[in-house]
Amino acid sequence: MKVLKFGGSSVADAERIESLSKIIINEHERNAQIAVVVSALKGVTDTLINMGTTASTGSDVYLSDLETLHDRHNKVAKKLISQKDLFDLLTIIESYFNDLSDTLHGVRLVKELSDRTLDLIMSYGEQLSATIIAAFLRLKLPDIEYLDARKIIVTNRAFGSASIDEEVTYQKIRNYFNEQNKLPVITGFIAATSAQETTTLGRGGSDFTASIVGAAMNADAIEIWTDVDGVMTADPRKVPKAFAVPQMSYQELMEMSHFGAEVVYPPTIAPAMRYKIPIWIKNTFRPNVDGTKVTVEVNNQKNMLVRGISSVDNVSLLRLEGNGMIGIPGVASRLFGALARNQISVMIITQASSEHSICFGILPEYYKLARDVVDQEFSLERSAGLIDPVVVDNDVSMIAVVGENMSEMPGVSGRFFGALGRNGVNVIAIAQGSSEFNITCLINKKDESKALNVIHDEFFLSNVATINLFLIGTGLIGQALIKQIKLQVEYLRNDFNLEVKVCGLADRKTMLFDSDGIDLSCWREGLSNSTQSMEVNEFIRQMNEANLGRSIFVDCTASDLVASKYAEVINSSISVVTPNKRANSSSYQEYKQLNKLARLRGVDFYYETNVGAGLPIISTIHDLLLSGDKIHRIEAVLSGTLSYIFNEFQQGIPFHTIVQKAQKLGYTEPDPREDLNGMDVARKILILARECGHALELEDVTVEALLPQAVFDAESIDQFFSLLGEHSKGLNDRRDQVVKQGKALRYIASFVDGVASIKLEDVDALHPFYSLSGSDNIVAIYSSRYNDQPLVIKGAGAGADVTAGGVFADVIKIGKR
Numbered sequence: 001m002k003v004l005k006f007g008g009s010s011v012a013d014a015e016r017i018e019s020l021s022k023i024i025i026n027e028h029e030r031n032a033q034i035a036v037v038v039s040a041l042k043g044v045t046d047t048l049i050n051m052g053t054t055a056s057t058g059s060d061v062y063l064s065d066l067e068t069l070h071d072r073h074n075k076v077a078k079k080l081i082s083q084k085d086l087f088d089l090l091t092i093i094e095s096y097f098n099d100l101s102d103t104l105h106g107v108r109l110v111k112e113l114s115d116r117t118l119d120l121i122m123s124y125g126e127q128l129s130a131t132i133i134a135a136f137l138r139l140k141l142p143d144i145e146y147l148d149a150r151k152i153i154v155t156n157r158a159f160g161s162a163s164i165d166e167e168v169t170y171q172k173i174r175n176y177f178n179e180q181n182k183l184p185v186i187t188g189f190i191a192a193t194s195a196q197e198t199t200t201l202g203r204g205g206s207d208f209t210a211s212i213v214g215a216a217m218n219a220d221a222i223e224i225w226t227d228v229d230g231v232m233t234a235d236p237r238k239v240p241k242a243f244a245v246p247q248m249s250y251q252e253l254m255e256m257s258h259f260g261a262e263v264v265y266p267p268t269i270a271p272a273m274r275y276k277i278p279i280w281i282k283n284t285f286r287p288n289v290d291g292t293k294v295t296v297e298v299n300n301q302k303n304m305l306v307r308g309i310s311s312v313d314n315v316s317l318l319r320l321e322g323n324g325m326i327g328i329p330g331v332a333s334r335l336f337g338a339l340a341r342n343q344i345s346v347m348i349i350t351q352a353s354s355e356h357s358i359c360f361g362i363l364p365e366y367y368k369l370a371r372d373v374v375d376q377e378f379s380l381e382r383s384a385g386l387i388d389p390v391v392v393d394n395d396v397s398m399i400a401v402v403g404e405n406m407s408e409m410p411g412v413s414g415r416f417f418g419a420l421g422r423n424g425v426n427v428i429a430i431a432q433g434s435s436e437f438n439i440t441c442l443i444n445k446k447d448e449s450k451a452l453n454v455i456h457d458e459f460f461l462s463n464v465a466t467i468n469l470f471l472i473g474t475g476l477i478g479q480a481l482i483k484q485i486k487l488q489v490e491y492l493r494n495d496f497n498l499e500v501k502v503c504g505l506a507d508r509k510t511m512l513f514d515s516d517g518i519d520l521s522c523w524r525e526g527l528s529n530s531t532q533s534m535e536v537n538e539f540i541r542q543m544n545e546a547n548l549g550r551s552i553f554v555d556c557t558a559s560d561l562v563a564s565k566y567a568e569v570i571n572s573s574i575s576v577v578t579p580n581k582r583a584n585s586s587s588y589q590e591y592k593q594l595n596k597l598a599r600l601r602g603v604d605f606y607y608e609t610n611v612g613a614g615l616p617i618i619s620t621i622h623d624l625l626l627s628g629d630k631i632h633r634i635e636a637v638l639s640g641t642l643s644y645i646f647n648e649f650q651q652g653i654p655f656h657t658i659v660q661k662a663q664k665l666g667y668t669e670p671d672p673r674e675d676l677n678g679m680d681v682a683r684k685i686l687i688l689a690r691e692c693g694h695a696l697e698l699e700d701v702t703v704e705a706l707l708p709q710a711v712f713d714a715e716s717i718d719q720f721f722s723l724l725g726e727h728s729k730g731l732n733d734r735r736d737q738v739v740k741q742g743k744a745l746r747y748i749a750s751f752v753d754g755v756a757s758i759k760l761e762d763v764d765a766l767h768p769f770y771s772l773s774g775s776d777n778i779v780a781i782y783s784s785r786y787n788d789q790p791l792v793i794k795g796a797g798a799g800a801d802v803t804a805g806g807v808f809a810d811v812i813k814i815g816k817r
């Protein structure tokens with residue numbers, strides 16, 4: 001025998017019922033005996049509960065819902081059944097609705113809805129659906145019978161979630177099948193007491209009905225037909241990358257469903273497990289997909305360390321603590337005894353080893369009762385000040401990773417909590433079953449989605465990581481970066497399993513967010529159509545609110561304001577990547593603090609492009625220092641603009657002509673004084689000195705002025721150029737002399753024995769800085785290992801493409817971690 005159960009979404013409307021009939025006909029042809037169990041039409045149980053609740057307030061507002069519900073069932077019947085048999089079916093439907101209407105009217109009059117009456121109200125959902133489906137199947141197959149489960153399933157009087165009397169129930173089921181040879185369409189979810197009062201088996205209980213029938217008949221299989229391809233690695237509504245698992249053990253499914261995976265109602269598993277009946281989870285919408293097979297043991301799946309991740313998004317956490325608890329035996333048993341006496345079931349328990357506190361998680365609807373009964377239980381200790389009143393936290397989610405292969409495998413919890421920690425998810429309490437089949441923890445509800453997704457990535461897609469960028473600044477560098485990402489996305493995905501998404505973007509005016517990734521082929525339109533004005537605090541707020549795992553804040557501005565927010569960003573466990581030098585060249589205290597904070601939060605603060613654009617200068621210094629080298633001296637040409645100017649200058653052209661040309665070509669800042677005053681170079685050598693471990697401030701860098709102060713004091717750029725012509729004769733003369741001696745003029749930043757300075761120097765043809773061209777930067781590092789011959793890094797030190805490339809490389813470095 002095979003039992004087939006069809007859930008609410010599989011019987012949602014006439015089309016779905018037609019599809020499921022094909023599945024049933026197919027099975028009927030292959031199997032000697034089958035039984036079908038059905039749920040109410042999708043959403044009907046919820047509507048019935050709402051109507052009952054509304055009626056109990058004395059209101060008649062439920063009447064319109066009642067009519068709509070009646071209509072919906074009539075419509076389904078009319079679509080499925082031809083004229084000849086329709087009248088009979090509509091008459092039965094009508095009589096159900098008359099009874100239901102009477103019951104609701106009664107509830108309205110007495111303004112009271114007992115659990116018992118609610119069970120009766122809910123039972124109409126399954127009575128209606130099974131009646132319609134049986135009528136339809138009767139047109140296709142012989143010997144179809146509508147079977148009201150109240151005739152075969154006997155329970156206690158725990159209305160709302162009744163327990164079955166196994167012996168009587170199993171016997172009744174066996175008798176039913178022994179006595180006749182029909183194909184029953186059984187109402188799921190509902191049952192009756194021995195006194196024929198209607199009960200229900202708990203929400204989602206139709207699965208349980210199928211399992212009870214299967215176990216009683218020692219069936220070959222129980223098939224749960226639903227709207228997903230099987231049991232998935234996580235709830236697909238919360239984790240878009242979740243996928244169906246081909247096999248799973250009963251134990252694993254039990255843990256998954258107990259911890260919130262609603263794909264199967266938890267009590268379903270025990271009867272199947274006892275009789276070793278395989279449970280299949282299959283998709284009515286895609287019947288040819290294999291689905292998940294649940295059995296005692298799973299073969300050949302040793303590589304799947306974790307089978308799935310579940311979550312319960314509404315847990316109340318209660319904490320009992322106090323000095324009086326230490327060393328006193330029996331506190332836990334009194335606590336849980338008090339809860340048990342009040343039928344409050346506890347989902348998770350943790351106790352500090354000091355025995356100073358016990359935490360436990362329960363469903364929120366019980367928290368007030370739980371708090372009161374526990375406070376009551378310990379009232380004597382409370383008045384003696386030994387135990388504090390119970391503390392309640394209602395914004396908590398519970399997450400569990402489940403898998404039999406986890407047992408005795410070291411390192412699983414390390415990966416679990418590591419993934420949470422790196423993404424700033426604070427863990428409130430932890431529990432691990434001694435079977436080691438699951439690790440469970442409680443976290444803040446707001447972090448649930450992020451936590452599920454990063455854990456899912458960690459265990460199932462450790463080879464496919466997603467990084468979510470929040471980019472401010474769409475100037476030359478920002479634009480170049482977006483272009484590079486767009487071109488590279490596919491390659492990174494295919495060859496490096498790295499998914500790069502831009503989830504937030506802002507220019508000076510507007511900002512734009514999309515957690516699924518902004519379409520980079522039309523980001524300009526996106527920004528210009530956006531109605532959200534750019535405001536950096538709001539940008540950060542929305543980035544935090546999106547709460548995506550592996551987020552990176554990319555600052556492609558030169559703004560002090562944006563730089564001043566890095567600490568806040570890092571504090572929310574988001575990495576920062578930037579070419580903006582402002583933060584690292586402000587006070588040493590701030591520089592140090594940002595780096596320290598990043599280490600503390602387990603995130604990255606990368607700024608390779610602060611110095612030398614895309615050249616690997618900072619990372620090289622790090623590598624040298626980490627591997628034990630000592631850096632004594634750095635000499636460098638660090639301004640692409642000045643490098644260009646002095647390279648051209650060497651040709652004999654007057655200084656002011658070159659500056660004018662460079663400005664026209666866009667190689668200088670709009671006001672060239674910002675390049676010529678040496679401050680940009682000073683910031684860069686300062687950062688390198690700090691990277692070498694020296695606590696320098698910007699004022700400590702001595703800068704030799706290239707030009708007399710009068711030039712810098714000019715009131716306008718035009719005036720600056722005319723003053724430049726007058727005052728650069730000295731420079732031109734010096735150049736002529738230097739060239740005659742076969743040398744070149746270079747504006748060199750150096751850092752020697754803790755002292756940073758910038759000077760205009762002449763270098764001979766043997767010096768590594770002699771032959772520079774274009775906007776080359778060059779850095780010579782002298783260290784204990786690179787003593788006689790320095791380590792030299794040279795190449796283009798300016799330009800949007802190389803800088804954006806460096807930013808992108810920093811981003812990828814984080815993504816690959």
Ligand code: ADP
Nearest residue numbers: 007008009226228230231232234235261262263
């Ligand atoms: P039915 O109406 O068929 O009984 P349910 O809604 O009770 O279906 O259960 C199926 C739903 O369970 C799926 O649509 C899915 O959204 C949800 N679900 C939650 N966790 C999981 C999981 N781990 N695997 C599969 N589905 C899950």
Ligand code: ASP
Nearest residue numbers: 039045189203204205206
């Ligand atoms: N119709 C019931 C419910 O919605 C039972 C079920 O669908 O399994 O809870």
Ligand code: MG
Nearest residue numbers: 007204262263
């Ligand atoms: Mg269900």
